[in-house]
Amino acid sequence: MNQTARIISIYAxxxxxxxxxLYEYGGMVVIHDASGCNSTYTTxxxxxxxxxxxxxxxxxxxxxxxxxxxxxxxxDDLVIAANKLKPEFIALCASPLPAMIGTxxxxxxxxxxxxxxxxxxxxxxxxxxxxxTGAGNAxxxxxxxxxxxxxYRNSEAVNKTEKETTLKSENNDSNITGSSDxxxxxxxxxxxxxxDKIKVNIIGVTPLDFPKKENCESLKKFIEESGFTLNACxxxxxxxxxxxxxxxADVNLMVSSSGKPLCEYLYENxxxxxxKGVPYGIRFAEKIKDLxxxxxxxxxxxxxxxxxxxxxxxxxxxxSVLSSSLAAAFFIDNGINACVIETVGDGDFDILKPFDFRCxxxxxxxxxxxxxxVIIGDPLFxxxxxxxxxxxxxxxxxxxxxxxxxxxxxxxxxxDSIEExxx
Amino acid sequence: MIKFAIYGKGGIGKSTLSSNLSxxxxxxxxxxxxxxxxxxxxxxxxxxxxxxxxxxLDLVRSSKPFTLEDMVKESESGVLCVEAGGPVPGLGCAGRxxxxxxxxxxxxGAYKVYKPDVVIYDVLGDVVCGGFTxxxxxxxxxxxxxxxxxxxxxxxxxxxxxxxxxxxxKRDYAKLGGIILNCRGVENEEENVAxxxxxxxxxxxxxxxxxxxxxxxxxxxxxxxDLFPDSDICKTLLGLADTITSDFN
Numbered sequence: 001m002n003q004t005a006r007i008i009s010i011y012a013x014x015x016x017x018x019x020x021x022l023y024e025y026g027g028m029v030v031i032h033d034a035s036g037c038n039s040t041y042t043t044x045x046x047x048x049x050x051x052x053x054x055x056x057x058x059x060x061x062x063x064x065x066x067x068x069x070x071x072x073x074x075x076d077d078l079v080i081a082a083n084k085l086k087p088e089f090i091a092l093c094a095s096p097l098p099a100m101i102g103t104x105x106x107x108x109x110x111x112x113x114x115x116x117x118x119x120x121x122x123x124x125x126x127x128x129x130x131x132x133t134g135a136g137n138a139x140x141x142x143x144x145x146x147x148x149x150x151x152y153r154n155s156e157a158v159n160k161t162e163k164e165t166t167l168k169s170e171n172n173d174s175n176i177t178g179s180s181d182x183x184x185x186x187x188x189x190x191x192x193x194x195x196d197k198i199k200v201n202i203i204g205v206t207p208l209d210f211p212k213k214e215n216c217e218s219l220k221k222f223i224e225e226s227g228f229t230l231n232a233c234x235x236x237x238x239x240x241x242x243x244x245x246x247x248x249a250d251v252n253l254m255v256s257s258s259g260k261p262l263c264e265y266l267y268e269n270x271x272x273x274x275x276k277g278v279p280y281g282i283r284f285a286e287k288i289k290d291l292x293x294x295x296x297x298x299x300x301x302x303x304x305x306x307x308x309x310x311x312x313x314x315x316x317x318x319x320s321v322l323s324s325s326l327a328a329a330f331f332i333d334n335g336i337n338a339c340v341i342e343t344v345g346d347g348d349f350d351i352l353k354p355f356d357f358r359c360x361x362x363x364x365x366x367x368x369x370x371x372x373x374v375i376i377g378d379p380l381f382x383x384x385x386x387x388x389x390x391x392x393x394x395x396x397x398x399x400x401x402x403x404x405x406x407x408x409x410x411x412x413x414x415x416d417s418i419e420e421x422x423x
Numbered sequence: 424m425i426k427f428a429i430y431g432k433g434g435i436g437k438s439t440l441s442s443n444l445s446x447x448x449x450x451x452x453x454x455x456x457x458x459x460x461x462x463x464x465x466x467x468x469x470x471x472x473x474x475x476x477x478x479x480l481d482l483v484r485s486s487k488p489f490t491l492e493d494m495v496k497e498s499e500s501g502v503l504c505v506e507a508g509g510p511v512p513g514l515g516c517a518g519r520x521x522x523x524x525x526x527x528x529x530x531x532g533a534y535k536v537y538k539p540d541v542v543i544y545d546v547l548g549d550v551v552c553g554g555f556t557x558x559x560x561x562x563x564x565x566x567x568x569x570x571x572x573x574x575x576x577x578x579x580x581x582x583x584x585x586x587x588x589x590x591x592x593k594r595d596y597a598k599l600g601g602i603i604l605n606c607r608g609v610e611n612e613e614e615n616v617a618x619x620x621x622x623x624x625x626x627x628x629x630x631x632x633x634x635x636x637x638x639x640x641x642x643x644x645x646x647x648x649d650l651f652p653d654s655d656i657c658k659t660l661l662g663l664a665d666t667i668t669s670d671f672n
Contacts (some may be wrong), residue, residue, distance in 0.1 A: 102522045102553040105595035
């Protein structure tokens with residue numbers, strides 16, 4: 001049977017990605033659906049559910065409301081709840097039912113914003129795509145709503161003046177606050193000052209791909225110990241103020257496919273380039289450090305894995321950016337060649353090599369895996385891996401919280417621990 | 424970009440009027456895209472009579488990759504023609520089909536690639552569900568023009584459409600641009616339509632007289648604008664095209 005999962009699990013849907021991406025930004029997050037139970041979307045794959053509050057709701061759509069086109073009920077409920085809870089914003093997304101009947105959530109968001117004055121927007125989902133699409137769309141819509149072009153341009157001008165003023169003071173060897181007259185500043189000095197303070201956004205962090213607290217801490221540690229300034233981490237350990245200052249960064253580090261739409265948006269609209277790759281291992285992390293500098297300087301998007309991959313008998317199953325990064329890290333850190341088998345069926349396919357596979361079909365996957373000696377993937381893949389050596393690498397978007405506590409953390413750390421974690 | 428939708432009762436002449444307006448606007452040197460939003464997929468038959476246009480949903484149904492060029496056909500008069508199409512009659516969901524077709528068109532970059540000066544959405548007469556309001560949603564048409572005769576049922580349908588537009592005000596949908604009287608020769612026709620316009624605080628933009636030229640042009644698979652350029656009807660249609668463009672300006 002094609003496109004059927006008889007044995008293995010399936011990935012979290014776009015609605016879960018939407019919830020995960022917006023979890024920490026203080027908004028009222030609403031899924032227009034018949035269900036009244038949040039666990040369908042969040043609790044099973046949301047480690048923050050038990051220690052961080054989030055205003056997450058299901059609209060409770062009924063058959064009668066759907067048939068009669070009773071959108072006013074949703075609008076009224078949203079207005080009542082928003083006036084009571086005073087969220088930073090209201091975000092709406094559709095489950096399959098409203099997506100199929102074409103409920104205009106853009107218009108509903110507009111009506112609610114007019115009524116409450118609270119920024120409101122719709123994130124495109126239909127409950128049938130993967131978490132990558134939902135999270136990716138959510139990050140972009142949030143950025144569109146909260147990056148203030150006008151104030152950004154003003155703050156850019158202020159930052160530029162401040163940087164140059166400081167520089168002038170240093171050049172003059174004086175403690176007196178410098179003039180804001182930027183015309184007198186020497187151009188070479190300005191570039192050098194800017195490159196010393198490269199600001200980096202980490203884009204595309206959700207617990208669906210990075211479930212453990214240590215994952216996010218390691219990403220931040222990598223940025224700071226590499227001599228960069230962390231501008232924002234989207235979207236774990238974050239807040240709405242980080243979204244507003246996203247354009248202040250010099251370069252973005254795209255750590256998952258969920259971060260791709262926002263990276264592309266920031267590149268197209270604010271000329272901020274991005275480096276694609278998760279800093280797994282030690283040498284690969286070093287490589288990413290160098291590429292972040294190069295990308296910021298040359299304003300060029302770079303795939304950190306591009307020349308660090310060779311076909312091998314090891315298969316890494318999962319999301320494309322994380323898996324390709326791990327394969328590149330194995331190559332440069334341990335001399336191991338690995339193929340990536342992209343199993344989500346969604347996300348960044350550009351990062352894949354000709355010898356990699358795209359496979360979301362269980363029967364086909366089972367066949368492909370016969371050609372490998374070692375398989376690295378979520379434990380729920382193990383039943384179709386025959387008698388091959390299987391290395392467990394839990395993925396929250398695939399198996400929820402089942403195996404999270406055993407998940408190793410390779411970010412900015414030796415890959416040798418993979419052996420330890422599987423003993 | 425001028426984007427408007429033509430609504431009205433089934434059989435009132437929306438597709439004939441849309442095709443003639445497309446031809447008239449093209450004659451004024453504008454790049455026009457006409458999008459038929461009807462499962463019957465016959466909106467542009469007067470513009471492209473020789474070949475049946477493959478509808479967007481036919482392309483989607485084929486499950487094969489398709490390009491923007493597969494969706495858009497240029498008529499002899501230079502009008503870019505698109506048919507949304509629909510499911511097999513009696514099956515599926517036609518409203519969802521319109522949504523899918525318009526989204527496919529946008530996702531393939533139709534407006535960015537062809538850069539039309541004018542986009543006309545010719546919408547199915549019976550607005551039976553949310554899918555058929557898609558052309559008047561934000562990002563699509565900015566104005567809606569309703570075609571009606573003075574007949575009771577036509578005015579009833581036109582009033583329902585005008586009321587829907589009124590109700591959608593708080594959603595930032597398309598605004599009512601005006602009413603176009605397509606005469607059927609019934610008693611008190613002008614008065615009835617003028618009253619409708621007054622009720623909705625709008626105006627009658629044009630009165631299109633009954634004429635045998637419509638049937639003659641249709642028999643030849645042409646628009647009046649192309650086939651009878653010196654006729655009074657053609658002058659009326661050109662005048663209506665100018666009124667609409669100045670309405671946007």
